[in-house]
Amino acid sequence: MSDAPLILAVPSKGRLQENASAFFGRAGLTLAQGRGARDYRGTLAGLPGVEILFLSASEIVAQLASGGAHLGVTGEDLVREALPDADALVEFLTPLGFGHANVVVAVPQAWIDVRTMADLDEVAEDLRARHGRKMRVATKYVNLTRRFFADAGVTDYRIVESLGATEGAPGSGTAELIVDITTTGATLAANALKVLDDGVMLRSEANLVASVRADWSPAARDAARTILTRISAEEAARTTREVRACLEPARPFDLDAILERHGATLPYGVSERELTLRVAKANVFGLVDDLMAVGALDVSVRALDYVFRPANPVLDRLLGRLG
Numbered sequence: 519m520s521d522a523p524l525i526l527a528v529p530s531k532g533r534l535q536e537n538a539s540a541f542f543g544r545a546g547l548t549l550a551q552g553r554g555a556r557d558y559r560g561t562l563a564g565l566p567g568v569e570i571l572f573l574s575a576s577e578i579v580a581q582l583a584s585g586g587a588h589l590g591v592t593g594e595d596l597v598r599e600a601l602p603d604a605d606a607l608v609e610f611l612t613p614l615g616f617g618h619a620n621v622v623v624a625v626p627q628a629w630i631d632v633r634t635m636a637d638l639d640e641v642a643e644d645l646r647a648r649h650g651r652k653m654r655v656a657t658k659y660v661n662l663t664r665r666f667f668a669d670a671g672v673t674d675y676r677i678v679e680s681l682g683a684t685e686g687a688p689g690s691g692t693a694e695l696i697v698d699i700t701t702t703g704a705t706l707a708a709n710a711l712k713v714l715d716d717g718v719m720l721r722s723e724a725n726l727v728a729s730v731r732a733d734w735s736p737a738a739r740d741a742a743r744t745i746l747t748r749i750s751a752e753e754a755a756r757t758t759r760e761v762r763a764c765l766e767p768a769r770p771f772d773l774d775a776i777l778e779r780h781g782a783t784l785p786y787g788v789s790e791r792e793l794t795l796r797v798a799k800a801n802v803f804g805l806v807d808d809l810m811a812v813g814a815l816d817v818s819v820r821a822l823d824y825v826f827r828p829a830n831p832v833l834d835r836l837l838g839r840l841g
């Protein structure tokens with residue numbers, strides 16, 4: 519099985535789907551979905567050593583854990599919930615900048631004296647004394663909740679497993695409080711719930727995740743190299759700019775000081791009249807000001823599509839992990 523292809527698992531629906539295919543598209547990796555939206559297998563245009571599985575975000579976690587997929591895009595919240603020992607089974611390669619959601623503990627806004635996890639002890643005691651039953655927490659994040667509540671020293675409660683519309687549980691009387699994800703806070707507000715001051719359990723976003731258990735054949739490693747190289751090249755281009763400056767030949771200045779001040783580099787070396795610099799996007803205008811101040815005759819700034827460099831820390835980390 520040494521030429522087994524690389525299996526890449528991509529969300530087939532939901533909030534992560536569109537962002538995931540846009541992300542691969544920017545990196546020059548076009549997802550081709552066989553015979554239309556209901557075909558759950560696909561390919562990467564121009565990369566024959568790759569098979570794509572279109573799965574739900576939570577199924578992607580299961581495939582990464584079992585080794586059924588080499589790489590996948592999914593939410594960190596789902597990985598941490600499903601895999602108690604996540605770091606032994608998977609490697610988080612890079613956060614993707616979309617799918618942001620916080621996993622939070624939320625209680626009714628009407629509980630004005632309840633602000634922190636420690637206050638939940640009193641709520642639990644009160645429920646026991648007055649109604650003779652345990653405080654109930656509605657959630658589908660059962661494992662994350664158990665761990666977080668244990669770390670906070672809250673032990674007198676019961677989990678009511680929720681399959682959806684978790685925020686409705688306190689209103690309908692099936693639980694006193696909830697643990698769920700929130701992005702804009704609109705659903706919590708609509709259900710008159712508030713997040714406890716120390717109730718943010720996890721700040722999650724979509725990640726590119728690698729399976730440690732998968733059959734990392736030479737062909738699969740080659741394909742991963744190609745994919746991660748393009749992803750890094752796109753990221754480097756998106757976060758940096760190329761600055762070209764035409765200089766007055768006879769006028770000396772401290773180039774090293776300028777490079778250092780803005781974290782700029784000279785990827786093509788130094789020549790007397792023209793400099794090509796690379797700099798973080800946020801530092802562009804400071805660098806331009808300094809170049810003008812030392813007498814530059816013309817400065818241009820360009821966005822690039824891709825920046826390829828021989829070193830790829832993400833790939834190195836993956837290969838190091840696989841041994």
Ligand SMILES: Nc1ncnc2c1ncn2[C@@H]1O[C@H](COP(=O)(O)OP(=O)(O)OP(=O)(O)O)[C@@H](O)[C@H]1O
Nearest residue numbers: 531532533574575576593594595596617618619701
């Ligand atoms: N506002 C949001 N609501 C829900 N999920 C979000 C939100 N923002 C980001 N996400 C991410 O998307 C993931 C859920 O994706 P989605 O609902 O498509 O998959 P799923 O829950 O596995 O599928 P299903 O709901 O069919 O079980 C979350 O776990 C989280 O990582």
Ligand SMILES: O=P(O)(O)OC[C@H]1O[C@H](OP(=O)(O)OP(=O)(O)O)[C@H](O)[C@@H]1O
Nearest residue numbers: 682683698699700701702703704705706
């Ligand atoms: O903070 P907000 O921006 O309001 O978003 C949070 C809500 O969105 C998600 O539900 P979703 O619509 O995905 O339904 P689901 O729970 O059935 O997956 C999540 O479970 C919350 O209910």
Ligand SMILES: [Mg+2]
Nearest residue numbers: 532533575682
């Ligand atoms: Mg969902």
